Amino acid sequence: MNAFYNDAIRFIYVTIKVKWTVSTDLLRNARYNKGTAFTKDERSKFGLTSRLPPVVETLEQQLQRSYDQYKRLGDSLQKHVYLSDVFDTNQTLFYALVTRHLPEMYPIIYTPTESQAIKQYSKIYRYPNGCYLDIEHNDPEYMKEQFAEFGKPGDIQYIVITDSEGILGIGDQGIGGILISVAKGHLMTLCSGLDPNRFLPIVLDVGTNNKDHREDPKYLGLRKDRVHGEEYGRFLENVIHSVKETFPNAFIHFEDFGRSDAKPVLDRYSPKLPCFNDDIQGTGVVTLAAIFSAIRLTKSKLNEQKFVIVGAGTAGVGIADRIVSSMVKEGITREEARDKIYLLDKQGLILDKHADRATEGQKPYLKKGSVFADQSSSDEVDLETTVSTVHPTALIGVSGQAGIFSENIVREMSKHTKQPIIFPLSNPTDLMEAKPSDLNEWTDGKGLIASGSPVPPVKRNGKDYYISQCNNAFIYPSVGVAAVLSECKTLTEEMLSSAADGLASTPRSLFKSDDSLLPDLTNVREVSRHVKFAILKQALAENNCADYVPREDEALKKWIKQTEWNAEYAEYE
Numbered sequence: 001m002n003a004f005y006n007d008a009i010r011f012i013y014v015t016i017k018v019k020w021t022v023s024t025d026l027l028r029n030a031r032y033n034k035g036t037a038f039t040k041d042e043r044s045k046f047g048l049t050s051r052l053p054p055v056v057e058t059l060e061q062q063l064q065r066s067y068d069q070y071k072r073l074g075d076s077l078q079k080h081v082y083l084s085d086v087f088d089t090n091q092t093l094f095y096a097l098v099t100r101h102l103p104e105m106y107p108i109i110y111t112p113t114e115s116q117a118i119k120q121y122s123k124i125y126r127y128p129n130g131c132y133l134d135i136e137h138n139d140p141e142y143m144k145e146q147f148a149e150f151g152k153p154g155d156i157q158y159i160v161i162t163d164s165e166g167i168l169g170i171g172d173q174g175i176g177g178i179l180i181s182v183a184k185g186h187l188m189t190l191c192s193g194l195d196p197n198r199f200l201p202i203v204l205d206v207g208t209n210n211k212d213h214r215e216d217p218k219y220l221g222l223r224k225d226r227v228h229g230e231e232y233g234r235f236l237e238n239v240i241h242s243v244k245e246t247f248p249n250a251f252i253h254f255e256d257f258g259r260s261d262a263k264p265v266l267d268r269y270s271p272k273l274p275c276f277n278d279d280i281q282g283t284g285v286v287t288l289a290a291i292f293s294a295i296r297l298t299k300s301k302l303n304e305q306k307f308v309i310v311g312a313g314t315a316g317v318g319i320a321d322r323i324v325s326s327m328v329k330e331g332i333t334r335e336e337a338r339d340k341i342y343l344l345d346k347q348g349l350i351l352d353k354h355a356d357r358a359t360e361g362q363k364p365y366l367k368k369g370s371v372f373a374d375q376s377s378s379d380e381v382d383l384e385t386t387v388s389t390v391h392p393t394a395l396i397g398v399s400g401q402a403g404i405f406s407e408n409i410v411r412e413m414s415k416h417t418k419q420p421i422i423f424p425l426s427n428p429t430d431l432m433e434a435k436p437s438d439l440n441e442w443t444d445g446k447g448l449i450a451s452g453s454p455v456p457p458v459k460r461n462g463k464d465y466y467i468s469q470c471n472n473a474f475i476y477p478s479v480g481v482a483a484v485l486s487e488c489k490t491l492t493e494e495m496l497s498s499a500a501d502g503l504a505s506t507p508r509s510l511f512k513s514d515d516s517l518l519p520d521l522t523n524v525r526e527v528s529r530h531v532k533f534a535i536l537k538q539a540l541a542e543n544n545c546a547d548y549v550p551r552e553d554e555a556l557k558k559w560i561k562q563t564e565w566n567a568e569y570a571e572y573e
């Protein structure tokens, strides 16, 4: 009797406790929370009835309220914080809201507002955003335990890792870099349908040399000099090893690593496991796709172009390498292709005499200083001299130097080429190498312009010129999801080339206007299906693809669409 009584008490206690736990879990778990959209039945089943106002709403009604709240906010950073709160409380509502207002909210959750949020991370911090690994815990066993908190082996499919040294064009941001990993994940879902619950954002805190952060009493990361060299290498090796042990099928995306580590890290891991560097490969591929569109408009060939690339870091070298691969495919030698590309860093054109300071990635592009000896009064060859000597057909900026494409330079370039291709790609907006409206003016409307951050159309002489956004966001979500779907052993060069071809050959109906260089953001999901199709076809041709991937074109197209995650509420039993 006594035992029965005790059991009964325990039973009641456990039931209540379970109910209590479930209700708070459901409301506090952004993945499952539906807020006011929990049905009457669910409310009563999970003990939520008195925890919610009585009216049951649809997702549509919630979307309207959220959008009204969003509209009432003053500046972009406030809007960013608001959307982060929605994400942290109700993931379905977040993705449904941003999907509906993508062109408006994309610059808020991503570039350029993201850069303000990263700079101010420790000030605006409210809620942890992913996985934080610091170099003071440089132990693979510890790391595996931490990763296991985020899921079982099959749970995580896609991981974005940053070490925060080269965030956008704003450099070392320490712990705040977690938000670039988070933002990249949001776009994976919005643009290409990755299940957000299969995604893990990681920041590696190896210290920061950013004085502002180090001196900020609110700073949330390690207050020590950034670690480089062997210790850094061992730390990264432990991280990658532990990731692969815990989540063997996860694809790894490296983001915003510093210029000295980005390429060596990619070279170390890309032959061994499925991984990708967005700044080198993503920016390279999307820029090449925009170049393909531009030369289609100028009715010329890639091999007939001469490129001046300003900014010789990860993105600059990545773009140069991608152009070279395509030129080689068109039939010239690697050396001939490299001769057509002029790389400049902060000091100017990178010349043979700079071999000592050049990174491995820059070395193939060194130019003979003697060619410029007569043109330049100093030892260095600046951008103006390079442009007036070389007469480039394309000028690409990934320098982080606002305004470096000056009126003189652009007018000089325009004298020698009818439709100059000019891409100021530095992010965020205030770091662009020139304003698209100025470029349009200085080229008399003839310039084929694309920017890294979104800008409104340029209005001139009664005409609207749409400026395409040439941001890696047009490519990495498709590359990433295609790599996950294929379960490829490694991401090959040919798969990347097929991504550029896939993007450049998307149906013109998905572009804003005839002279747009890249498709319109509103159509990004549709565009991404074309790109994924191209990549998966290549993976199939290489036998680098799981057995379950359909072999036949129509079945493959259908399957790609079916695998996308959509922001809809599920019913709970």
Ligand SMILES: O=C([O-])CC(=O)C(=O)O
Pocket (backbone or CB within 6 Å): 111, 167, 168, 169, 256, 278, 279, 426, 427, 471, 472, 473
């Ligand atoms: O995040 C972006 O907008 C593009 C990018 O990778 C960068 O600028 O580093």
Ligand SMILES: [Mg+2]
Pocket (backbone or CB within 6 Å): 168, 255, 256, 278, 279
């Ligand atoms: Mg980046």
